[in-house]
Amino acid sequence: MRSTSSRPPARSASGSPATPTPSAKSSSAAPRTTRSKRKRSSPMATHSHAEGGASVFDHRHDYFDIGHPGDVGAEQRQGQVAFRLFGTLLGGALVANAYLCDWLLPGSGAVGDLSAALGALLLAAPLLWHAARDLTAGELRMDELAALGILAALSLGQYRTAGIVAFLLLMSMLIQQRSALGARAAIEQLLRLTPATAQLIEADGTERTVQATELRPGQRIRIRPGDNIAADGIIRSGQTTINEATVTGESVPADKAEGDQVFAGTSNLTGVVEVEVTRTGADTTLGHVRKLITDAERTRIPLMRIIDQHSQWYTPTMLMIVALIFFFTRDPNRAISALVLVCPCAFILATPTAMVAGLSAAARLGILIKNVQDLETAGRVNAVVFDKTGTLTTGDLAVTRLQPAAGVAPEELLRVAASVEHSSNHPVAKAVVAVAREARLALAQVQGFEEVAGRGVRGRLDGAEVLVGRATWLAERGIDLASLSTPELRPPDNLSTLYVARAGQAIGWIGLEDTPRPEAVHAVRELRSLGIARILILTGDRPAVAEKIATELGCTDFQAECLPQAKLKAVRGLRDSGYFVAVVGDGVNDAPALAAGDVSVAMGAAGSDVAINSANIALMSNDLRRLPFLLRLSAKTRTLVLQNLVFGLIFMIGGLAFAGFGWMTPIIAALLHNVSSFIVIFNSARLVRMGEELAPHEAHPH
Template identity: 80%
Template structure:
């Protein structure tokens, strides 16, 4: 589970502010601390102050050029501008020291202070201006990286149309309570999670599931806050409001994920307390051997490691943003890192690799009975049942446009089957053993040609004590499952195993269709756990994928647990480390690619930051770099890291083109 991120250091020239908000001057806040508009206003206010100071420093240079005989005018303008620009940096650095916090930000402040003490106000002002602009751009980039997330979260409307008896009135969404009913018209966003009690419509659920195709909804279907009603008028009974809605949970989990840290970030924090003293010693040595104050000031600016510190958090925030847009909830960034190392995947079959909905695969009437008659009788009786088997039979009968018969005396025998009368004849549908126990003559299905295959779930149909055939059903694989499994193999996942409680024949057929490397049938929960532990003991990084409801122990046992179709299910969201809000299995290989690309960008960023610092120190040591050039290069290095990481934000837009920005 994600844990709150807190530590003592206000690292890095504002760079660490992306996750850490120790300094209120540079604080941009988390999504739950301030709205995006307030954050933008905060950045704009600081930008005005920075531009004012920058204008005064620029004015000093203009005075030197236009009125060289009155240098005092330029000096005065430079002093005021430098003080305006340097004050925030110096104040926060001083406050850190008084509070006992030694952070990397003090290096830049020392460089500016050194330039001021030498009377080089123009250099101090330019360096402070460039550093402040760098921080503001970093903050703005952090906001931009979260823009996709904030766009999702703002879709929950502030008001709702409450149905009060025969009247309807507008109320604040925060005033809604479970049990109340609201009306949702075409074009409106749903204000709370609920159940449709009246009406049919099509909903855009991309904010929750990441699916670009709208979903058809009817009475008794669930709807989520923040989704958009596209067609019909709905009457919805509220079940959850505010932070308790699925959208509210999404927001909470994303916020918590942003506060978590990968091991590399923790290592950087642990060593940051030694970084500043070490760099000060190096700068002192440069000054000792060169006696060049400008070289020492340039070195102080160079060793403020914004690019190095920005390397990891910018990539992680961008990856979280990309994942959230596609309905992938990552609770802890450590799990994002682990996903890239996965080389074994264990799938639960039913509801994960398959749809979980039975479909009629075969009709086998006995001699003298037509297939249409067999299906018509079976569907006529089964339409009075709510069993999944019944829905499958009725659905295929409707597709065939068969006319249903009138049924009387319907009775459902739990775990056995159903019986009723159709046109005076007794019809029974159920297990072979039940029909045989009821005295039905099963001899007509005794031949090999009449026996059902083992890979189908079979229901036999009898009329007036004689079996007239059977109906074979199967759980169908998801259309995207074959593609997803193939992609996983291309990504180097060597073991793709399927676990199921079904019979071995059924499991073997599904595993062969999808291209799984192995399967285990007739699995109890303990057997699933044993399979996970066996792979981990063999040295594999194991991802367990299931629905998060009946396989929670196995999900918890893997290196990462991934719950499919978690929208609206608290159990699924809480049982897994990563939740896929939709049932699209293609999100899984995308997650692995996102993780690996994120890791690659982090390594690129760290390598670049390290090379920049070493190169900058070398040039400063030989007196080849002025403080202003050092500040400019410092900005360039930070921008390169930010823009490199930002490439992750748009990754995966092919899944949801309507959300591209």
């Protein structure tokens, strides 16, 4: 951020207070440099874990593959699953009919055998077909193990056993896929909150209904109470209250007035407003949310990549073990039971179920995680670096004092500074321009505008060069600030100060103030309770300003007057000292520091492409309490992943031993196979409800 030496309510030269100013929020900035080069896999199916090649741990089940968002709608896939469920139930009914015939017609074994054979073939067909297809393609997956066991039972004439095993496996797959589809359908339903039509306002003021896809930036739409908003935009007329929970995760509606931003998919609750469209379709904030969720689902944690490197040996190894069991026992039922039990369903579901549950819990609170690796690693953070302005503070800088040099009118000082700052998107610039507009000053056209990161801005106004920024920067440019250093003109230590020079002469300074976020103290305290060893505040402000904010937040570790390079150096220094560092900023002018962190978090990303793209994790709201929740969620996710993996491993080893000693039948093996999968799924599902107690902060600004 382009902090100033100090910046403040405005006073004239005589010290009279100036008009209070509106606050300004940061919204755009330079793009972030690439933080890391992580591979991203393109999954082949529902729970794909392969990265570059097929793996036995690709939990695909092609027959029930539900794909990923954006492929085919989840609701359409639900219809396909319903059709397949009918086929599975029909096959199960035929197998059950075989047992019924044996009971009611003891002498008609052929009828029961025929019914069992038909049912077994109907149930086994999809598994055998896709296993054969994978083998002809040179791929080995978990389906082959189950298919081989079923094929062995069929070849031995054990139609009832083959049918029941296939039925149980298919029902398990169906339930898993139906559960995944339900979660995905919920996401798609959330994203479809963007209405199909909108009320377009024509140039003559008339209104007509158009498709939302026909909207273009610059057009105006009218939104009435109860309507969902069709596009991102800016309110140009009217006031209202909008429920933005779908974007920010905040359950408290936000009051909106002229000039405020609104988002597609949010709900208008009260007034009638006219909105100028800025972004439509996939370019909206909600469209970006969908893409981030989809991309996150396709990523994998390092642990699964390690497993994949060795997974190619899994199927051959298991087949050798099963062959040894059959060789020493000569019991086909033991071999079939072993084949069913070594299908690594519980093991391969261990990670994706926990990660998807964690992503869902985070997304519900407006926390967008771009890569599941970041969800897994955030729990390792033991040092947090905050960029002060816009993160720990509201970023709503207010001009609280104007101090012109001798012979310069306060209005002239403000006009000159605002004219140059008008071309900048920095919060300081917005605050200065806002107070100038409030004072109804006419801003002049500036030539040769240039913004120097972390220092200030310059340009030519009425033929003279104007510099607006840090005192040190102006001094480096040869500006003498001695005339502003007298006791009467010197700025107070607790103000952020913006110095202004024209034609080589200092013409005054502008003081600004910022306030800490109301939930910041609680968030910092909670971070310490989580064991965060270092909390460092970085700011470009003067030491007195930085110390004031740090004291209010209960922090003693801060660095003032930091240029972007100094912030980057501070982050690297922590990492070199052995800390696992999370960097939290607003994604505006802190891109280098964000890029240097092990985990980077951008605050207030709703409506800001720069903020969303500037970090690995984006908090759509400005509620700092989301940060400690994220760390708790990560730690809990890692714990559940390890629990699931250990359980899956123990189940496979124990099941193999039980099957080898003949302590279970193939049917019991299939039942236990299903039970193990559901234990993993339900264990992971505990994550989904995390954070429900995290209500919006009462004083949280909208």
